[in-house]
Amino acid sequence: MAAKAQTPIRLQVVNFITQWGTVLTILVLVIFFAVWMPPFISPSNLLTILRSISIVTVIAIGITLSLTVNGFDLSVGSVATLADALVISAFVWYEFGLLPAILIALGGCLVVGLLNSFLIVKLRIPDLLATLSMLFIVEGVATTYTGGGSISEGMPRLDGTETFGKLDPVFKAIGSAPWIIVIMLVVVLLVHLFLNQTKHGRYLYVVGGNLEAARLSGIPVERYRTLAYVLSALLAALGGVILASRIGSSQINAGAGYLMPAVAAAYIGFSVGGAGRPNALGTLLGAVLMGVLENGLVMMSVPYYSLNIVKGGVLAIALASTYFRKK
Amino acid sequence: MPGPLFLSAHGSRVVCDLFFAQGWAPSRSLTVNRFVLRRCIIAAQAHHILEMKNIAIEFPGVKALQGVDFTVHTGKIQALIGANGAGKSTLMKILAGAYSHYTGSIRMDGQEVDIHTPRASKAQGIEIVFQEVDSALVPSLSVAENIMLDVMVNKMGGRQWINWAELHRSAQAVLERMGVQLETRLLAQELSLAQKQMILIARALCEEAQFLVLDEPTAPLSIAETRELFRLIKELAANHGVGVVFISHRLPEIFEICEELTILRDGQVVTCQPTAGLTSLQVVEWMLGHRFSETYPKSQVPIGGPLLEIRDLTAREGQVRQVSLRVNAGEIVGLAGLVGAGKTELCKAIFGALPVKHGEIRLRGAPIQVRTPHQAVRSGLALVPEERRKEGILVEEPLFVNLSLSNLAIFAGFLGFLRKAAEKLAARRIVAELAIKTPSEQQKVAYLSGGNQQKVVVGKWLNTDADVYIFDEPTKGVDIGAKHEIFVLIGKLAAAGKGILYASCELAEIMGITDRTYVMYDRTIVKELVTADTTESEILFYSTGGK
Numbered sequence: 004m005a006a007k008a009q010t011p012i013r014l015q016v017v018n019f020i021t022q023w024g025t026v027l028t029i030l031v032l033v034i035f036f037a038v039w040m041p042p043f044i045s046p047s048n049l050l051t052i053l054r055s056i057s058i059v060t061v062i063a064i065g066i067t068l069s070l071t072v073n074g075f076d077l078s079v080g081s082v083a084t085l086a087d088a089l090v091i092s093a094f095v096w097y098e099f100g101l102l103p104a105i106l107i108a109l110g111g112c113l114v115v116g117l118l119n120s121f122l123i124v125k126l127r128i129p130d131l132l133a134t135l136s137m138l139f140i141v142e143g144v145a146t147t148y149t150g151g152g153s154i155s156e157g158m159p160r161l162d163g164t165e166t167f168g169k170l171d172p173v174f175k176a177i178g179s180a181p182w183i184i185v186i187m188l189v190v191v192l193l194v195h196l197f198l199n200q201t202k203h204g205r206y207l208y209v210v211g212g213n214l215e216a217a218r219l220s221g222i223p224v225e226r227y228r229t230l231a232y233v234l235s236a237l238l239a240a241l242g243g244v245i246l247a248s249r250i251g252s253s254q255i256n257a258g259a260g261y262l263m264p265a266v267a268a269a270y271i272g273f274s275v276g277g278a279g280r281p282n283a284l285g286t287l288l289g290a291v292l293m294g295v296l297e298n299g300l301v302m303m304s305v306p307y308y309s310l311n312i313v314k315g316g317v318l319a320i321a322l323a324s325t326y327f328r329k330k
Numbered sequence: 331m332p333g334p335l336f337l338s339a340h341g342s343r344v345v346c347d348l349f350f351a352q353g354w355a356p357s358r359s360l361t362v363n364r365f366v367l368r369r370c371i372i373a374a375q376a377h378h379i380l381e382m383k384n385i386a387i388e389f390p391g392v393k394a395l396q397g398v399d400f401t402v403h404t405g406k407i408q409a410l411i412g413a414n415g416a417g418k419s420t421l422m423k424i425l426a427g428a429y430s431h432y433t434g435s436i437r438m439d440g441q442e443v444d445i446h447t448p449r450a451s452k453a454q455g456i457e458i459v460f461q462e463v464d465s466a467l468v469p470s471l472s473v474a475e476n477i478m479l480d481v482m483v484n485k486m487g488g489r490q491w492i493n494w495a496e497l498h499r500s501a502q503a504v505l506e507r508m509g510v511q512l513e514t515r516l517l518a519q520e521l522s523l524a525q526k527q528m529i530l531i532a533r534a535l536c537e538e539a540q541f542l543v544l545d546e547p548t549a550p551l552s553i554a555e556t557r558e559l560f561r562l563i564k565e566l567a568a569n570h571g572v573g574v575v576f577i578s579h580r581l582p583e584i585f586e587i588c589e590e591l592t593i594l595r596d597g598q599v600v601t602c603q604p605t606a607g608l609t610s611l612q613v614v615e616w617m618l619g620h621r622f623s624e625t626y627p628k629s630q631v632p633i634g635g636p637l638l639e640i641r642d643l644t645a646r647e648g649q650v651r652q653v654s655l656r657v658n659a660g661e662i663v664g665l666a667g668l669v670g671a672g673k674t675e676l677c678k679a680i681f682g683a684l685p686v687k688h689g690e691i692r693l694r695g696a697p698i699q700v701r702t703p704h705q706a707v708r709s710g711l712a713l714v715p716e717e718r719r720k721e722g723i724l725v726e727e728p729l730f731v732n733l734s735l736s737n738l739a740i741f742a743g744f745l746g747f748l749r750k751a752a753e754k755l756a757a758r759r760i761v762a763e764l765a766i767k768t769p770s771e772q773q774k775v776a777y778l779s780g781g782n783q784q785k786v787v788v789g790k791w792l793n794t795d796a797d798v799y800i801f802d803e804p805t806k807g808v809d810i811g812a813k814h815e816i817f818v819l820i821g822k823l824a825a826a827g828k829g830i831l832y833a834s835c836e837l838a839e840i841m842g843i844t845d846r847t848y849v850m851y852d853r854t855i856v857k858e859l860v861t862a863d864t865t866e867s868e869i870l871f872y873s874t875g876g877k
Contacts, residue, residue, distance in 0.1 A: 200750075202742035209735060215721045219683060220735040220790065221707025279726075 021324055022277040025285070029292050036299035043302055054180050056294035057187040058083075058242050058249070062258075063265035063272075063286045064194050065238030069130070070269055070281035071198065072231040073211035077134040078119060079239035079265060081141035082112045083258025086243025088145045091154045091170075091253035098168040105174075108247075109240045115141055116236025120229035138262075146255060155252035170251060178248030186245065187287075190238065195283040207231055208280060263311075264293050267318035273325045293317065378404040378439055380456070380541050380573065385424060385434035394420045395432070395597045404540055404573040407563060409584045409605070411577070412594035413617050413870070414669055414835050418577055421594070422543050426458045427451035457534035458543040463526040469519035474501035476518050477532045504532045507570075508562055524555035531562065535570075542566065543575040548583055549670040560587050579668040580852075581610045581874040595619050614870045618837075626842030627814065629821040633845065634659030636695070637829035638711075638798045640680060643689030649675035650684070651854040657798060657829035662820060664840040664861065665833035666869050667850030673833040674716050676850065677802045680831075681713040682706040693797060707736060712796035714787050716803045718780075722787035725776035729768060730757035732775050732786050737793040760789040765815060781812025788819060798829040805839060817843050837866045851875050 020027070037044040062079050069076035086108040093104035115137060122133035150161040159165050176182050198204035210217045210227045218224045243258055250257065271292055272278075272285025296317065297310055305313075382400040386393070395417045402408045412418050424432050430446040437443065438454055445451050460466065467476050474497050475482070481500075482492070501514045510528050518526065527547055534542055544563070548556045564587060566572040576588055584591055585605055593600040593616045600616045638657040643650060650672055657663045667673050678684040680691065682700040691698055698709040706713070715721040723732050734741060734753050741753040757771040764785045768778060775786055784804060791799065801820065805813045820843065824830055834840055840847055841861060849857040849872040857872040 196747075200748055201746040202738050202748060203746050205731070205738060205748065209724060209727075209731075212724045212726060213720075216724055216735070219681070219703050219713055219715050219721050221704050221794075222735070223702065223704040 021274050025275050025288050032295050040302050052294045052298045053184045056290040057183045058246050059264045060187050060290040061190050062239050062242035062261050063268035065235040066265050066269045067281045067286045068231050069235040071207040071211050072228050074130040076235040078137035080259045080262035081138045082115050082236050082239035083243030085141050085145040086112050086240040087247040087257045088149045088253045090244050090247045094170050095154055095166050095168040101171040101173050108244050112236045112240030116233035120232040124225050124228050153254045174248050178245050191283050191287045271321040381437045383435045387432040398599050402573040405571045407567050407574045407588045409576050409588035409591035416594040417597040455540035457539035459530045461545050467518045473516050474498045474514035476529050477501040480537055523550045541573045545577045610876045614867050618866055627818050628843050631660040631824045633661045639692040641690040644687045645679045646685040646687045650679045653855050655848055657831055659827045660824050662824050662830040662844045664844035664847035666840045666847050668873050671850040672853035674802055677800050710797040712791035713800045714804050723775050728772045730754050730771040733757045733760050733789050735790045764789050781808040784808050800831045802833045837869050
């Protein structure tokens with residue numbers, strides 16, 4: 004009898020932990036760090052954490068969108084690099100204004116998104132492999148475009164030509180608090196509404212849930228898969244633009260480091276609140292978890308080069324909790 | 331090749347043992363050959379009889395087989411036929427050792443043998459080539475490797491190295507004995523279905539098969555390929571002493587190559603007779619028998635003008651050939667045919683889910699373009715697909731999401747934002763209308779019964795205002811009560827002036843609810859019948875290739 008009565012309770016506990024484990028972990032971590040090092044909980048440090056996760060979150064939201072159609076976009080890091088190069092070069096080399104510069108960056112990355120969809124939807128290359136090749140191609144394109152070097156204000160081009168372009172002051176503000184945090188929250192909110200409250204979001208989930216059923220229900224599945232990869236590239240581009248504003252220059256492979264934390268954030272977010280599917284709020288919480296962990300560990304003087312061990316471990320745990328229950 | 335020696339002995343044992351002698355131990359080949367040959371002649375001359383006696387098997391709730399006797403002789407071709415669900419596949423799976431909980435005995439030459447595992451079955455020289463050839467092949471390996479797969483896995487002994495030249499020579503030799511021209515270095519994935527079958531038969535020969543079961547081997551083949559397969563089967567039986575069990579729905583084929591046929595119906599043997607002197611009609615009568623008649627709620631509806639007209643529809647890869655049909659308003663049109671006749675493919679081709687080579691589709695007299703299901707739905711078609719869980723519903727989603735799959739746009743307002751209250755209200759209405767048994771519209775569809783899931787698949791089309799509903803085997807895996815409700819629902823749709831195309835391999839259903847019926851055979855429509863003027867036997871006669 005006792006054993007019988009226990010099973011549902013154990014199951015409830017397991018369910019509760021999978022659904023709210025991310026939130027619980029964040030709370031536990033915050034309390035732990037706050038007790039250990041009181042300055043951790045100071046408003047300025049909390050703001051620092053939010054600022055530090057903004058770029059990762061925006062890129063991770065892009066990955067989340069590609070995950071909704073049961074796809075995957077590995078090229079987001081390279082796309083961010085490309086956007087960084089495009090926007091900075093537009094300011095410094097070609098002396099464009101704010102809007103044209105940003106539109107050029109977004110437009111260039113839109114092309115990458117369309118190419119991704121072409122490879123995946125039309126040529127039927129598995130998503131991981133298609134975006135893996137785009138990762139290489141786009142990285143190469145960005146490096147070639149910048150001539151294998153960095154770009155910043157006042158720095159001559161590789162052929163020795165002087166440059167006179169300046170970064171727009173509004174552009175500079177994008178990458179600093181509070182705007183960087185506002186942009187992140189707006190992106191999360193918009194994508195959340197898009198996925199949960201609109202027809203298109205519903206269709207994305209349906210396509211990801213059962214492609215054949217979606218197709219035979221009359222949903223234009225190719226169009227929605229294309230949409231997912233295009234949106235993913237656009238958000239990666241936005242992340243790249245913010246990154247450019249933050250570092251004020253274009254650097255070789257600047258966006259590459261964002262791929263893994265973004266993937267981790269998206270996957271950690273899967274199970275938040277029992278969603279069991281990629282979702283924007285979950286992704287934000289995933290990014291918060293990673294940010295808190297990183298910030299706290301750095302304050303505890305864990306060397307920065309060891310952080311990846313912890314971050315990778317968190318990703319492994321998140322993936323385990325997603326896939327282990329699927330059996 | 332010791333050609334003359336070879337030809338002097340018959341029986342597949344010869345073929346195989348010689349390969350091992352030659353292929354795997356070249357240095358000792360001569361002595362081994364002689365030894366093997368002597369053994370083989372003895373083996374080949376012996377006539378073997380495989381008997382299944384009083385076989386019965388039950389699955390939860392179903393007596394699949396009862397008191398079945400079945401006999402095969404080496405060197406003969408035995409047909410096994412029966413309508414869908416008669417128990418043919420179950421019987422052959424028992425022979426293959428796939429089930430261990432049957433009762434009855436299996437005897438080889440009068441000696442009882444224990445066949446409860448696939449291994450034991452193989453040890454008796456029984457090989458089965460199932461319909462899904464792809465599941466038994468490794469697509470990325472060569473023809474030779476696929477033929478010699480069992481040998482490489484089981485007969486290598488302690489050797490670690492593969493002798494590729496010998497491997498290809500051995501495979502080539504089997505193919506030559508079969509009279510099949512095939513390059514052994516090709517990859518299995520580059521082959522046609524017919525060639526893949528040949529590989530499996532070759533593999534069976536390597537396994538010293540004395541009894542070879544072919545489960546509907548001709549269903550996917552062209553006429554020329556079928557002829558080639560028949561030549562091979564006859565060759566195996568006549569010159570290699572293999573006993574062949576041939577399962578097919580196509581009666582003309584059975585009359586062509588089988589000496590004897592066994593007919594199963596509802597898990598029992600109806601008769602076992604030499605084919606000579608029988609007619610297709612007689613066989614059809616035996617297959618059908620007299621069943622309990624179910625009652626069908628057929629409502630009489632005045633039939634209007636043509637809704638859907640199809641002319642000369644041919645699918646790109648030949649899954650459907652030159653089909654023409656017409657569905658009128660208020661009419662329920664049956665699409666009869668046995669499994670593999672091409673009904674599902676035709677339904678999908680009409681719906682744009684299968685690439686079409688040529689053909690014209692008209693709706694209310696106007697030609698429509700249907701290249702994707704999206705276009706089909708916009709034009710006014712609806713499909714209830716055969717594979718419910720794979721193609722019709724999202725089991726992980728709640729009911730209301732499933733019910734609005736095809737018509738979500740009507741609940742979407744500004745910028746595509748959803749009015750979820752309206753969506754759920756509409757879902758509740760459909761749940762009530764179709765009597766879907768569920769606590770609420772929030773329930774995950776995975777928790778519903780098969781019949782209720784099927785109602786969900788139908789229900790998602792109700793708000794689309796489709797003109798023509800295509801049903802593909804809608805009663806598969808559905809209990810009697812839910813079946814009845816689905817028939818009533820179809821009747822209501824017809825009464826509302828919709829056109830219905832109803833594909834089913836259950837002849838009783840076709841007879842019960844349709845006004846007119848097309849019969850499909852070999853991927854095309856072979857006959858149009860008015861249901862009131864026909865019989866189940868007549869439909870089955872045309873379904874099995876009668877003319």
